[in-house]
Amino acid sequence: MKKQYKYSLLILILMNSIVAMAQKSGIPEISPLNWEIGFASKPTDAPAIWYPATVPGAVQLDVAKALKYGTWYYAENWKDYLWMEDQFFTYRTSFAKPKVGENQNCFFFSKGIDYEFEIWLNGEKLFYQEGMFSAVKLDLTAKLKDNNELLVKIYPIPKLYKEPADRSQAAQSVKPAVSYGWDWHPRLVPVGIWDETGLAILNKSEITDLNLNYSLDKELKSAGLSCTIKGANLQNCLYEWEIIDAKGKSVLHKEGSFMSNDIELQGEMNQVMLWWPHDQGIPYLYSMDFKLKDATGKLIDQKNSNIGFRKVELVTNEGGWDYPKVFPKTRSIPPIQIEINGRKIFAKGTNWVNPEIFPGIITDARYNELIDKAIDANFNILRVWGGGIINKDAFYNLCDEKGILVWQEFPLACNNYEGTPHYLKILEQESESIIKRLKVHPSLALWCGGNELFNAWSKMTDQSLALRLLNSQCYRLDPNTPFLPTSPLMGMGHGNYVFRFWETNEEVFQWMPKSHNSAYTEFGVPSLSSVEVLKNIIPESELWPPKPGTSWESHHAFNAWVGDTWLMPDVLKFYFGEAKNIEELVANSQLLQSEGYKCIFEEARRQKPYCSMALNWCFNEPWPTAANNSLVNWPSIPKPGFYAVKNACRPFLASACIKKIKYTEGEEFSADLWILNDLPVQAGSGKITVKLVAGTTQFKLLVWEYGTSAANTNIPGPTLRYKLPAWDADRFKLVLEVEGHPEYNSDYTLLYSPKVVNEKKANVLNQ
């Protein structure tokens, strides 16, 4: 992060060297406290022992540290943590009465406590909340003594019922379902204080809410700004409101005084620089500064934030209105084409999951390196999947700064969240907090109710009250950001998640070209993690060969999704024969992932403009898996598939539509050539030389001279047809070389059988 903002009067020492950048949510500067933690099996019992606690963090981590548990991600250690699910944890801190001036109040403040909790001061219960995404701001002033004891009592994790112990236990809480167990996440449900927390001394005259909205004119050249400020004791206070451009020049400045505790200011800006995702332009940010001063002009409160101007819409995909053609006519597909600042773009990206099992230990640095990798992969969008958390502020600030769009889901996934009065009440509270916190970010491209809620394994529908509530909340609080009830919707696609599907024996190379979806918002190809990752999580005695019932299974190599996912030894054996060692097995698996992902991303792009989006499942992971669809191993180690995807997502490249991965001597090899162009400008013509490379032998197949292409427009090219000769290698590459532009080159690794040993076997391979 490049800038640091202060947004409240400095009184106490900063908690971190990096302050989360100011948002318009009125988050004060907070001073940390020293915490201890204890637990008991009954709510009425006091903890018998107190251990040091790290805040933010998670109760499990404190206990594990104190009791010297093995690290949770090694072998099957996570099982040792399970007993903590049903305990009553208490955080305890003591502090001397801070210096609170006559015109000040002392607050206990927390950006997030997970999940249901009470706050006690000096033996008195002051506060109760269910919900981890609503900040707590609790005025302690009148209750403070010279020496104070503050307790945060955490309830056991929410469970709809005792059994089955799976994600459905989360179906009546606004708690991310993923930690109840998923096909790439162990059962390990964090609770505790998970975001910045401490004391804050604030002036009695303070800004409690600053809501900045803008509307752009049709030409997207000028912006009308409206800033609503609410606060306490603002009468006769002075204000100064300023917008500053990236060069530090003030472009809007207003001063005045408050007559009451709220005010609405209007402003206009001309020649506005727009915010763009990184591959479309500059993610231009202005900064906003709002100063509150007392009648003498002394600064008493301040809010800073970034502001980026953009217009984001979902419009009907090109060709979408042409259907349905026949009677009886159903509806046309819902729009999923992103139009930003009047420009339709192809959205390339990935599904983002929690980068840690324990959100309390996600650092700004981790967000930074992962988002940098997403940019490096030529992604312009991240789908923050509904099974996980709403990220900390740093995530959205970084997306704003680096220019990456965010598809933000609410924490609903793969369950039927029944609209009971209690659930709807908590969801209303939590969604309001989430929307108000995130809506200020120019990177926020769309809201979504959650993951796969309209499918058989969830059984929610358009009538589900929880989703109608979320649509209503987003409409009322942030109407200019699109809202999807869930993904997938009609015309969109999720899956498949394997290179070769056991039900149909189809490879990605076959199912993908015949699919016709407006957006591929989940698809995956699994691979093993690299050997060094495996050695860090699987005991040496279990490492070879991989077997179910061991750490391999706990780390999702077996029985993760279905059967032998994600390792899929049978598929690897089918293509490569028996591997001799772990290194070979990993290499084979990673080759399939690389070629499979490349196929899907490039084919989705070939289906442009009807198709407008491709997001693989998934980008990162919350702990080190043994096998997974992820591109980046925990904490942020790219797999070979990452680089394959990065190449497939280059704005401009030579591409080939491959029909299958394995060939035999004498067989005809065929592939359709393409120029894939997502560039926002016209692209020049060029010449592609196509070769097959087998070992040291090269076969030049074709030269294609392609013409210029309009912005964001592909060029279909010729179809290669070539009878494969004999050579002595079990692999070959199709290589596309673009004259003078090696950065546009592509290659595809394919498998080869030099001769047909057994005709029956060859037929199976060629299916």
Added chain:
Amino acid sequence: MKKQYKYSLLILILMNSIVAMAQKSGIPEISPLNWEIGFASKPTDAPAIWYPATVPGAVQLDVAKALKYGTWYYAENWKDYLWMEDQFFTYRTSFAKPKVGENQNCFFFSKGIDYEFEIWLNGEKLFYQEGMFSAVKLDLTAKLKDNNELLVKIYPIPKLYKEPADRSQAAQSVKPAVSYGWDWHPRLVPVGIWDETGLAILNKSEITDLNLNYSLDKELKSAGLSCTIKGANLQNCLYEWEIIDAKGKSVLHKEGSFMSNDIELQGEMNQVMLWWPHDQGIPYLYSMDFKLKDATGKLIDQKNSNIGFRKVELVTNEGGWDYPKVFPKTRSIPPIQIEINGRKIFAKGTNWVNPEIFPGIITDARYNELIDKAIDANFNILRVWGGGIINKDAFYNLCDEKGILVWQEFPLACNNYEGTPHYLKILEQESESIIKRLKVHPSLALWCGGNELFNAWSKMTDQSLALRLLNSQCYRLDPNTPFLPTSPLMGMGHGNYVFRFWETNEEVFQWMPKSHNSAYTEFGVPSLSSVEVLKNIIPESELWPPKPGTSWESHHAFNAWVGDTWLMPDVLKFYFGEAKNIEELVANSQLLQSEGYKCIFEEARRQKPYCSMALNWCFNEPWPTAANNSLVNWPSIPKPGFYAVKNACRPFLASACIKKIKYTEGEEFSADLWILNDLPVQAGSGKITVKLVAGTTQFKLLVWEYGTSAANTNIPGPTLRYKLPAWDADRFKLVLEVEGHPEYNSDYTLLYSPKVVNEKKANVLNQ
């Protein structure tokens, strides 16, 4: 209507002998006024001449009466009314100061003024409103003189732009689009005072809002009631709240006194009698009585209403969750299966349009006779289509009483209603009025945003702010009634609208069995109106033969939807040859309508349980058409097709799946036999004798002994196969006779060519 309710202190004479039954919207009893009307072409000009006005009514009717225009529905008289669109009309009334007691106020009250208007009293502008569905209640007390002049100034009809003069002019107003011209409605856009209007003297202590909600327990046996009452000057007033069953027995009674201007009362009822649609049970209604008394016990205000207890949901159609089966997976279909009181039903019904071009002259009696006809047709649901008005209270009261479900759309149809701030503001106001007025009716089964908004000719999407607003409004104000953004949605079907489609040469008998929709919410088969209707609207000189460019075209016989719809002379000629006279042409056309509609309704029922609904387009019409898909001619004259549909919708019947309408000698006749059973109880076994009847000749084909059938479950039977012999008649009937149950009998009229004169021609016929 069986009952009369009084809901305010009686002061002035009743306006009509039938008082609209009380709803919980706080509508006072109103005393009518004598009105005049005038017009001017500029808003600043006073009308030069004043004519008598009828209120409620429409300005066009008053002017037409004064200027002796021909009736609007004869020939092409409607064209004479067009100039009024752009005039500024003023209603004028004078009245002496009414007797207003010290504890009373005098209000001007109107249930509806269409569309944008001002209200002036004694030269002073007191009120402005855009929107015909929000009642006006204007306190005149302080402004009254001994003699008063009250003006209602009506703006010209809203037009988004001057040209084209079609429905798209209505795309920024909450005014029904239909009157701007439709394929069965001339361009004739009503404005004026369209519902009960007059003066009301109310006590200063009065109830302004009574909101009664209930929740049923899981067994649907007991109800928890909550009644929120708001009012003015209620402190120290007494109240009495009572629920009375259909036998007059009090089942809930509470008394008390007001401490403030609002109160929330709770009550419980056990052994609740549920409200059912007429074909499923008794549409049981309780009545609610709320009395307001002053501290001495004197009655000062009163609200009465009916209350019916039912739980209505849209659930996923049976089999809906089985799809999608393949990857990439899109979503499952949205639910359209109505479940009422825990019972899934097959919804049979029709699309309801305005029963008059001028809503001001729709009488309670008209609603009554049309709804009786819908019940007689075995319909259990009416879709109040979004191109038309929200009906007057009597409509919904009658549906409550007679037990017919209402699918209620908001006034959006076949346009892209852009979410501009102004439009959204009016839509929010109007939808709030509509929802609060209608949500109290047990007949209200579902809300819908409007007609065909997600299709190419409208181009709204799930992102359209107007539809997100409506979903939000319904969620906030009436969460327990399902909401559809539009019809059709994914899996549902609209169309086709003709017996034989010119693009595919398919008959209903072919397209319908191969369709696979969860609900057929629009489909039509056109016919000519009966000869007596035609003679009332088409001048004798134009009557034969029908020609485009005459009153035939104005009355939708030509160029209504596409080309030669709705008369379709080529299709009639194709099946029947040239008609000799109007009588023969009408009979041929009505035969196709009857057999076509029977096919669709019965086939939709055969597709149960995946299919759960069949609603034909349309039931009634707003003026007498020459040709239309309607079943009932204006004002309420059933066509032969009505009786065919009535038969097809019997709860239990013998049915045959016919493959085509026209056969030749020697050809094999084939049909699948079915028992169609929508009964809510198990049905007994029986015996069906199947015959062909050609003139006086009968051919007995088959006897089928069918077994018992579970509630709401069909029985598939054998397939008939019979080589057609020679006979001397151009028609024949397939007759299904059920032994001992003639009420289950069915027959189908088919066409016959005695011999093949020309082989080529026969092939065309047999396509």
